[in-house]
Amino acid sequence: MGTSTGTAADAGQGPGRRGQAARAVRALLQEHPAWVLLRSRNAAAAVVLLERHLGAARRRLPVEQLADRIDDDLPELRRAGFELPYSGWFYVSEWIDEGVLVRRRAAAQGDATETAELSDGALVALRFVARLRRPHPAVTPARLAAVLDGLHGLAADADPDPEARLASLLEQRAALDARIERARRGDADPLPPEAAAERARELLALAGDIPADLARVRTELERTDRELRRRLLESDGSRDAFLDDVYRGVDHLAESEAGRGLVAFRELLRQAEHTAQDDVGRVLDTVHLTPAEASALRRLLPTLQDAADELTDTMAMLRRALQRMVRSGELPAERALRRLLGEAQDAALAAAADVAPDTAMELSLRLGAVAPRSVGGLLPYNPGGEDAEAPAAAPTPPPRPVSLTALRAMARDSEIDVDELRGHVNDVVDRGQTATVASVLAAHPASQGAASVVGLLTLAEEHATTTGGTEDVSWRSSRGVVRRAVLTQHQFEERVP
Template identity: 25%
Template sequence: MSNTRAEAAYRRSAAAFRNPMLGLLHGRYAPFVVASLSLVFTADRPTVAVSDAHAEVAGIIDELRTEGYDDGERRIPSGTAREICRYWVKVGWLVPQLEDDAEVYRLSAQAVGALEVAGRAGGGRSRVSQSRVRTLLDSVDRLSVDADDDPGARIARLRAERDALDAEIARLEGGGGVEPVNEQQLLEEAEHVIHLARELPADFSRVAESIKQMQRDVVGDLRRDVRPTGDVLHEYLQRGQHVMHATPEGRAFAGALHLIGEPEYIDRLSGRLFDLTSKPFARLLDAGQRADLRAIARRVELGVDEVLTAQRRASHVITTQVRTHDPIRDRQVDDLLRDVMAGLQTWMQTSRPGDRIDPLRSFPVADVGNLRQSLSDVRPPGAPEPLTGRDVDVDYLDDEDRSWGGPHYAELERHLATLGDTFDLGAAFEGGQSDSRRPVDLLGLLEIAHRNGMTEGDEVTVVEATRPDGTSRRFAFGSVTARTTREQPHD
C-alpha cells in the first residue's frame, strides 16, 4: 500500500514539475531568466514589442557577460536574444500576440507566478503577523456567514454588528479619541497588502489564458463539427457571447468584476494608496515596497483590461468562425494539410541536408481531348442528319396540339387586309377571331407591325388574351399604329 501511495505522490510531483512555472524556477538558467523577465516586464509595462524585447535581452546578456557571468555556475544561455526569446515562447514563459497591428510579448501566467515566487523567496521569509491572522479569521467568518442559510442567525449577527457600530459612533461623538495603531502593525498590514497585490497579475493572466484556451477549443470543435452551419450557428454564437462564463476562472473573475470593475472604484483605490504612502509609518517601507504599494491600482486596472481584451477577442474570433463555417471546405483543407504533412514525412526519410524542393508555381492543366479548344468558332462540328419519315410528317398533330403552337400568321395577315391601309395593334387584336387572340398571336401581330413599319404612341393599350385552355391574361403596352402591308422602297 505504501508503494502505491508513494507512486501516486511521485506522479503528482512529476506532473507539477512539468508545469512551466516550476520548469522556469528549476531550469539551468533560472537566475538569468528571472532577472531578464523582471527587467523587461514591469507593472506599468505588461507588454513589450518583440523587437524591443530582443534588443533589451541582448543588452542584458552583454552586460552580464562583461561582468563575467558566463562561466562556472553563473551561466548565461548561448545563442542570440531572438533565439532565447523564441525558446521562452516555446516553453510557455512568453506569449506572443498582436496589439495595434504589431507583434508583442507578454508574460504567461506561469511566468508571472514564477517571478512572484522568486520575489518572495528573495525578499525574506514570510512572517506570521496580526494582519495575516486577521485576514484568515475574517475570511472564515465571511465564509461562515455566506454559507449559513438560517434567517434568524443572520438577523442576530447583523444586529450585533449594528450595535457594535452604534456604540463606537456614540463613543466618538462623546469626545472619545481614535486609538492610534502601532507603526509596526501598520507596517505588517502594508506588507500583507503588497503580498496579496503581487499575486494579482498571475491571477489575471490565468483568467485571460483560460479564455484564450476556451476560444481555441471552441474553434477546434467547430472545425470538427460536421453538422450544417444552421444547426451549429446558434450554439456557438451563444458560447461566443457568454465567453466569460465558459471557464471556472472566467466565472470567478466575473464575480470579482462587480467589486473592481467600476472606474470610480479604481480612482478611489488609487487615492487611498497615495494617502497611505504619505502616512508616517510609510517611512518604514523601502523604496521598492512603496513603489509596489502605489502600483496596486495600476496592476488592477491593467489586469482587468487584459481579461476584457481577451474576452472581446475570443468573442470576435468565435463569431467570425461561426459565420464563415463551411464543414465541407474545412474538411477539404484538413485533408490537404494532412496530405502535405504525410508527403513531407515521406520526403524527410530519404532527403539529405541541403536538399531543395522546387515550388509549385502553377497548377497543371487538364488535357481533355474531346472538348473544343477554342470558343471563337461557334459552328457545330458537323451538320445534323436530315429529317426523314415521321420526322417531317405533321399530320399526326391533332387540333388541340396545333392550338398551342406559334402565331397564326396566315390568319393574322388575312385579318389585317380587311382593316385598310393602317391599323391599331390593340384594336386589331381585339377584333380578330377567337382562335387568333392567344398571347402568342399578340406577339405575331407585333412582329408583323414591326416588319411593315410601326409608330409608337404615348397612350397605354390594354388587351385581354385567351389561351387554348380557356384561361385569360391581360397585357398592357404603349399604343402601336402600323401599316397593313410592308412599305415598298422608293426608286
C-alpha cells in the same frame, strides 16, 4: 526517509495514489513554465533579466526590442561570472519555446509587430523568487487577523441557519456601534504606524498574485476559444444548437469559467474604483512606506484596470472571430482543410516507419520575393467587425516605363545623398580652405534643401571637431525660399572617408 504505519487499505491503495501524484508532479517538473525557468542552467540571470524588462508595470515589449535590451545586459552578467555564450535573440527564442514568454501580435490593426510578455507560469516563478529574497516574518498579527476575520465571515455566511446568520450580523453591528461611540468620544486611537505599514505590506503581497491570475485567465480564454473552434470544425455541418448559438451571437466565452471570473472581476473593480482610489491616497498620506512600496500601491489600481480592459478586448475579439468564422460561410472550407491536414498527418505517420527523416523528397515549392522572418510576421486581413465587408479592390493600373534618371530622382527624394555631401566636404578640404558646414554650403549649394544641411551636420558630428563657436548657414528650399539658421560650428580637419 522515515518509517510509516497504516492500515491494510492504505497498503493496497496508497502506493497507487502516491505514484499517480508523483507522475503528475513529474509532468509539472518537465512542462510547467515556472518549474522549467527555475531549474534552468541560467535561472539566476534569467530571473533578473525577465524581472528587469518585463516585470512591474512594463508587461510587454516588442520581441526585437527585448532581445536588444538583453544583449545590452549580457556583458555585465558575463563580467559577474555567468556563462551566457549566446545572444539575446537565442534566450528570447528559448523562453518562447519553453512557455516562459508568450509571443503575440500587436492588437492594433495593421501592425505586424510581435510582442513578448511573461506567461502565467513565469509570473509565478518571479513571485516565488521575490518572496524568497524578501521574506515576510514567519508570523505577523496582520496576517493572523486577516485569516481569523476571513474564517469568521465565511462561517457566518455559509451557515444555513438564518438565526445564526442574524446573530452574527447583530454581533458585527454591536462591534461597529462600539467603535463609532469611541470615535465620537475621541477615544479611538489610529492604528500604530508599524502595524499600519505591516498591514499595507500584507495587502501588497496579496495583490502581487493578481497579475499571474489574470495571465491564467487569458490563457484559459484562449484555450476555450480553441475548444470552441475545434467543436465547430468537428461538426458535420448539419443543424445543431451550438452552431446556431454562435451564429446568433451567443457569447460562449463569457459563459465559460474564465469569462465569468473576468466579468465579476471587472464589476468589482468598477464598483470600488472611486472609493479604492481615495483609500490609496489616504494610505499614502498616513502610512509610512518605502518608495518602492508606495509606487507599487500607487500603480496597483491602474495596472489592474488596464489588464482587465485588455482581457475584455481579447474576449470580445475572440468572440467576433468565432462569429465571422460561422457567418462568412468559410466554415465548410475550414472543415475541408482540417480534413486534408489530418489525412496528410496520417500518411506521414504511416510512412514514418519506412522512410528515414533525411530522405530526399522530389518536391519543390517556388518561394516568393519577400521572406518573412517568422510566421507571426504575416499579417492576415482583419476587417475588425463581424459584419464588415472587404473594400472593393482598386483596378491595377497598366505598367509604364520608368527611366533610370527618374528612379535616381525618387531615391534622392526619400534619402539623403551622403556620397554627394562627402564629395563636397573633401573638395573644400583638398583646396586647403577652412572646411565648415557654412563654407561647404557656400562652395556647393544644398541640392536637397534642408536634407543636405542635416546630412552635413551628421558628417560633422562624426568626423569634425567643434570649435566652440557658431556660424550662420543658408540654403534654398525645394520651392526656392531662402532659409537661414545658426548652428554650432564644426571644422573638418581632414578628408571624410
